[in-house]
Amino acid sequence: MSIDAKTVVKIAHLARLKIPEEEQKQVASELSKILDWIEQLNEIDVTGIEPLANVNDENLRRREDIVNDGGKSEDILANAPARTADFFTVPKVVE
Numbered sequence: 001m002s003i004d005a006k007t008v009v010k011i012a013h014l015a016r017l018k019i020p021e022e023e024q025k026q027v028a029s030e031l032s033k034i035l036d037w038i039e040q041l042n043e044i045d046v047t048g049i050e051p052l053a054n055v056n057d058e059n060l061r062r063r064e065d066i067v068n069d070g071g072k073s074e075d076i077l078a079n080a081p082a083r084t085a086d087f088f089t090v091p092k093v094v095e
Helices: 005-014 021-042 073-077
Strands: none
Touching (some): 005 021
């Protein structure tokens, strides 16, 4: 498949890229080579061939979900400009 300069300009616009006019011919050539390579890959018969690796085949290790307060309330509240008991005190924003 051949890409011309007009197509390069359109692709650059869609991708929000600025490609100088002197580089458009080179980019068109490179894009054409990429599309030719993809066409070669499409010619390969892969029926009956399983993929080498698949992320869905792996079982992930899961940790037990334990809810806790983290035990760091004093460390967290140490930087608070104002606090009441174990809570941040903030100015009233809604009347």
